Amino acid sequence: MGNEFIKDLFDKYLNNKSVFDNKEALSHAYIPENLLHRDKELEDIVSIVIPAIRQETPSNIFIFGKPGTGKTACVKHIGKELNDISSKKDISSNFLYLNCEMVDTQYRVLSNLLSYYGEDVPLAGWPTDKLYSKFIECIEKKRQIAIIVLDEIDKLVKKGGDDLLYNLSRINGDLADSKVSLIGISNDLKFTKYLDSRTLSSLGHEEIVFPPYNAEQLKDILNNRAKIAFNEGVLSEEVVPLCAAIAAQEHGDARKALDLLRMAGEMAERNNDVKITEEHVRKGKEKLEVDGTTEVIKTLPVHSKILIYSILLLEKCKKRGMITGEVYSLYERLCNVVHIERLTYRRAADLISELETLGLINTVLISKGRYGRTKNISLAVDIDTVERAIQDDERLQSITKISHSQQITLTNHLK
DNA sequence: AATCCACAGGAAGCCCGGGAAC
DNA sequence: GTTCCCGGGCTTCCTGTGGATT
Structure with missing residues (x-):
């Protein structure tokens, strides 16, 4: 009896036509083929990073911008391209990406960098200078230009101070055959004020600011993803502009815009509606907020x-x-x-x-x-x-x- | 103009657990 | 085992301060 009922339930939901075709396209992890409205920023970064292809050391870069302005995506794209080109041309350059949200101490940053070189070090126990010299040894062996990306670098500095940054900024002095350059990514525009002036000067960096997306740009981005994510004809026309407008108000956060769109789709699906409407967006927005705070508080x-x-x-x-x-x-x-x-x-x-x-x-x-x-x-x-x-x-x-x-x-x- | 409240927030150091090295 | 280092959570002690009241 119960089994029959459950079976029916499954049938009912399985036979539901989903509004989604490929929901992945709306997730945070998804990296799109094309990065819209970031041409200038991409060009700026590439022009700074390009010496790596000629085996020269690029300048250090700080990238600033509010959350969801495409900083990480741009840098990762460029990194991939750089690695591709250098492997084709038989040049040794290496793109190392770290997110300092999780990796937020000197020790952890160094041990993560080492793992890029296949060196497994214990997650505690060693003195940091041992990690540091091990790291130098590793790069030196490879004779390469290493570009180290520290995403959410402000988290690292606010917690552990700028010792690590200072050491990394001066690491080239300890290297003979290899060079290191840094790309720091930060949500916090005033982040450099947390740095010691001697760190700042020895970093000798260039700065790139990612402006927030406006509503029009967000619309383009959403439309682009919606094409992949949804089945045809399920979006009513006011949905994308509404998501874009809401996200534009909240400092042009593309991630938030995509969340809204995804959640609107989920609300429609839950209701067995075949078309996604303004109403679903509003409900979705509410649910995102409630879920978000509930989760934060519970943990x-x-x-x-x-x-x-x-x-x-x-x-x-x-x-x-x-x-x-x-x-x-x-x-x-x-x-x-x-x-x-x-x-x-x-x-x-x-x-x-x-x-x-x-x-x-x-x-x-x-x-x-x-x-x-x-x-x-x-x-x-x-x-x-x-x-x-x-x-x-x-x-x-x-x-x-x-x-x-x-x-x-x-x-x-x-x- | 001087005072002084009710804090803000920095600095140092303690204690603990995880883990390596000896 | 002992001794070392790291890092997180916490306490203790401290100095700094905007502006209504004296």
């Missing part, structure tokens, strides 16, 4: 959860803007209730800053004159979404499963 460490819950309660129970001190003293109370040892003020302040970088809250530095300087804090995302996500954590039941009046009592007389 937060407990203390961050308690902190954001403090902010949530204050938002619920008071109307005026809350400040760090209030958030912290409510956090202390909540910690007592759930029997979790509280962190110090200093640490909590750092966690609050992290919540801001995650986009969960907004903070504004304000001065209240005689009454001090502090941060004005507010939630940046939907309050119910946050509450539901926090409620999922069993450890926090004793503070989430309480009545509104109990919530108000908790927030009374802080400090």
Whole structure:
């Protein structure tokens, strides 16, 4: 009986005509054949990198631009081409790509670079200078121009300082037969200000800025991908322009535009609709937002959860803007209730800053004159979404499963 | 003009676990 | 085993500061 029912369900969904033909084309991992509207940027990079083909050292490059402006895609394309050409011409140049989001310490960067040369080093244990000299040894043996791409380089510098960059910028002095040049990619335009001036000067770099896409350009990009991704005739004509317009507002992020388009398709499919409409885009947008914040919050460490819950309660129970001190003293109370040892003020302040970088809250530095300087804090995302996500954590039941009046009592007389 | 609040945020260092080397 | 290095999370201690109030 049950089996029959399930079988029918499968039949029903399998026989559904999908709106998608090749959904992959909308995923982040997909690298398109042609990079639209990035001609100038591509040319700039190629013109700098080209000496590598002649066995000369290219200048170092810093590439800046908001997320989803095609920085990584452009660099990867060029890298592939460069490797192709040099293998044909029997030239030894090497394109090494690293993303510093995951690889965010000196040690890890070096060990990843080494793995490009087939050297497996342990993921901990060695002194870094040993890794460094091993790396030099490896390149030297190959007699090549190595171009090292450090994507999201700002993450690396903000965490580990610029020691590694300084060392890499001066590595050519330690090399006789090989040369290294760097390409740093950063979302943060002010990223160079985190660098020590001596690092900056020994890097001697060129800068390329990727401007955000405008709505028209985003439309081209989306249309291009939609042709591959969707079956013919499923898109109603207002869908692509709408996705483009929304993404253009949010600093021209092509990735976001593609997410919207994909999600719109998924909403249609879930509804068994054969045509994707404006309505699906709006629903999809909402779902992307809710899913995004839910996921972020669920993976937060407990203390961050308690902190954001403090902010949530204050938002619920008071109307005026809350400040760090209030958030912290409510956090202390909540910690007592759930029997979790509280962190110090200093640490909590750092966690609050992290919540801001995650986009969960907004903070504004304000001065209240005689009454001090502090941060004005507010939630940046939907309050119910946050509450539901926090409620999922069993450890926090004793503070989430309480009545509104109990919530108000908790927030009374802080400090 | 000086004061002084309520913090912000930097620096240093501790403790721990992972892992290599001796 | 002991001793070393790295890195993450955390505490302790610290200096710096915009502007309403004195």
